[in-house]
Amino acid sequence: MSHADAAADPLTPAALQMHLKTAVFGHRVYFYPSIGSTNDRALELAAAGEPEGSLVLAEQQTGGRGRRARSWHSPPGLGIYASLVLRPRVEAPKAPLFTIAAAVSVATALRAGGVVARIKWPNDVLVGTRKIAGILGESRGSEPEIRDLVIGIGLNVHQEAGDFPGDLAPTATSLRIESGAAPRRAEILAAVLEEFERRYSRLLRGAPDDLLRDWGTLSAVPAGGRIAVDGPDGRCEGELVGVDADGALLLRRPGGATARVPFGEIVETLWP
Ligand code: BTN
Numbered sequence: 001m002s003h004a005d006a007a008a009d010p011l012t013p014a015a016l017q018m019h020l021k022t023a024v025f026g027h028r029v030y031f032y033p034s035i036g037s038t039n040d041r042a043l044e045l046a047a048a049g050e051p052e053g054s055l056v057l058a059e060q061q062t063g064g065r066g067r068r069a070r071s072w073h074s075p076p077g078l079g080i081y082a083s084l085v086l087r088p089r090v091e092a093p094k095a096p097l098f099t100i101a102a103a104v105s106v107a108t109a110l111r112a113g114g115v116v117a118r119i120k121w122p123n124d125v126l127v128g129t130r131k132i133a134g135i136l137g138e139s140r141g142s143e144p145e146i147r148d149l150v151i152g153i154g155l156n157v158h159q160e161a162g163d164f165p166g167d168l169a170p171t172a173t174s175l176r177i178e179s180g181a182a183p184r185r186a187e188i189l190a191a192v193l194e195e196f197e198r199r200y201s202r203l204l205r206g207a208p209d210d211l212l213r214d215w216g217t218l219s220a221v222p223a224g225g226r227i228a229v230d231g232p233d234g235r236c237e238g239e240l241v242g243v244d245a246d247g248a249l250l251l252r253r254p255g256g257a258t259a260r261v262p263f264g265e266i267v268e269t270l271w272p
Contacts, residue, residue, distance in 0.1 A: 007077060009077075009157075009158065009182070009183070009184055009185050009186075010185075010186070011057065011059065011080065011185040011186050011189065012031060012186075013029035013031050013057070015185075015186035016029065016055075016057070016186045016189060016190060018186065019186050019187045019189075019190035019191075020190045020193065020194075021190065021194050022053075022190075022193050022194050022197045023197065024052065024053035024197065025053045025055070025084060025193040025194075025196065025197040025200075026053065026055045026084075026189070026190070026193045027053060028051070028053065028054040028055065029054070029055045029056075029057055030045065030054065030055070030056045030057070031057050031058070032056070032057070032058040032059070033058070033059050033060065033076075034058065034059065034060040034061075034062060034076070035056075035058045035060075035061055035062070036061065036062055036063035037061055037063050037064055037065050037152075038056040038057065038058050038061060038064075038081050038082060038083035038152060039056075039065060039083045039136055039138055039150050039152040040063075040065075041056045041083070042054075042056040042083035042084070042085050042150040042152070043138060043140065043148065043150050045085055046085045046087075046140070046148035046149075046150060047140065047148060050085045051085070051087075052085060052086055052087045053084070053085070053086075053197075054084070054085045055082055055083070055084050055085075055193075056082065056083045056084075056085075057081070057082050057189075058074075058081045058082075059076050059077055059081075060074055060075065060076035060077070060081075061074030061081050062074075064081060064154060065136060065152075066134055066136060066154075067123060067134070067136060067265070068265070072134065072136075072154045073164065073165060073168060073172075074154065075159075075163065077158065078156070078157060078158040078159050078163060078174075079154060079155055079156050079157050079158070079159070079174075080153065080154070080155040080157055080185050080188065080189050081152075081153075081154055082152070082153050082189060083150050083151065083152040083153070084150065084151045084152075084153075084193075084196075085148070085149075085150060086098065086148075086149040086150070086151060086200070087146075087147070087148065087149065088146055088149055088200075088203070088204055089145055089146075089204075090145060090146060090203075090204070091144050091145055091146070092139065092142035092143070092144070092145070092146055093246050093262070094146075094245075094246050094247070095137060095139045095146055095149060095247075096122055096137065096246060096247030096248065096262070096263060097203060097208060097211070097245070097246060097247035098137055098149060098151060098200070098203070098247075099122055099123050099135050099136075099137035099151065099247065100119075100121075100122055100123075100211070100215060100243060100247045101196060101199045101200060101203060101211055102123075102135045102137070102151045102153060102196055103119045103122070103123050103124070103125055103133075103135050104119065104195075104199065104211060104214050104215055104218060105192055105195035105196035105199055106125045106133050106135070106153060106155065106192050106195075107119050107125050107218045108195050108214070108218070109188060109191040109192045109194075109195050110125070110127075110132070110133075110175070110188075112191060113175075113179065113183070113188065113191075114179060115127060115132075115175060115178045115179050117132060117133075117218070118218055118219065118220035119215065119218045119219055119220060120219075120220045120221070120266055121219070121221075121243065121249050121265075121266055122135075122247065122249070122263070122264075122265075123135040123136070123137070124220075125155075126220050127173050127178045128173075129171075130171055130172055130173035131156075131171055131172055131173070132155065132156050132172075132173050132174060132175065132178065133153065133154060133155040133156065134153075134154050135151060135152065135153055135154075136151075136152040136154070137149065137150070137151050137152070138150050138152070151196075153192065155175070155188070155189075155192075156172060156173065156174035156175065157174055157175045157176065157183050157185050157188065158174065158175075158176050158183070159172070159174035159176065159177070160174075160176065160177065161177065175188070199211055208245050212242065212243055212244075212245070215242075215243050216242055216243075219240070220269075221240050221266065221269055222240070223239075223240055223241065223242060224239050224240065225239065225240045225269065225270075226238070226239055226240075226269075226270040227239075227240055227251070227266050227268060227269050227270065228266070228267050228268035228270070229249060229251065229261050229264050229265065229266055229267065230264050230265050230267045231249075231261035231262070231263065231264035232261075232262065232263065232264065235267070236251060236253075236259055236261060237251075237253075237254070238251030238252050238253045238254065238259060239251065239252040240252075241258060244260065246262065248260050248261060248262040248263075249261040249264070249266075
């Protein structure tokens with residue numbers, strides 16, 4: 001069992017600061033040994049006027065949340081559970097782009113550590129077909145600009161195969177499983193924040209092109225791959241074209257028309 005090693009891998013504000021190279025992200029940290037959900041706390045802080053870049057960090061979540069009312073398994077010490085407060089002055093339909101930027105940042109940071117991570121639109125970070133991390137972006141105040149945006153990052157780090165509950169066991173993985181090494185959570189989170197801050201500031205300057213290019217390189221489904229997507233208008237099948245400047249998925253439908261799916265989930269991949 002890896003838990004002894006996990007105990008030797010502190011993810012405290014002090015440990016994070018030792019590795020942090022960002023200008024703003026993660027300099028102000030609210031740390032909780034145990035909390036319901038770091039996203040809930042970050043949304044509360046944002047509503048109370050918390051400045052951009054503040055981070056809510058927890059050793060354990062008792063009510064970790066995923067997208068579509070799913071839960072996020074958050075046992076003590078085994079993962080990274082972190083939520084960042086952001087205040088992008090952009091229109092609400094662009095919010096999904098920040099979730100994608102976070103997913104690209106996580107995948108890039110993991111690759112720098114030798115783990116070949118890919119992204120399944122919009123928010124899953126995978127190694128092979130197994131999920132290693134997820135992003136939960138939640139915004140408040142949508143007319144016409146986003147007021148508060150919280151980006152929550154859940155990353156499986158020290159779990160061994162037996163640490164995942166039955167329903168997750170066939171589909172989840174962790175850094176320890178994939179790298180065989182003893183990962184350092186503070187180093188990894190600092191690397192993710194650095195990647196994300198750089199991509200975020202480019203997005204605010206209206207330059208999404210390199211993010212969209214990187215997304216294409218990291219996508220678990222290659223361009224032209226056949227997929228089924230569950231979106232606001234129900235299920236839609238087609239060939240992946242890419243992601244547009246709002247983070248929406250573009251699909252070529254069987255008749256040749258392009259379908260735009262602003263939010264949803266890839267539910268099936270029918271590889272080429
Ligand atoms: C998903 O894959 O559906 C998203 C999972 C996001 C989990 C993280 S853990 C930190 C933050 N707090 C939460 O309650 N959820 C996110």
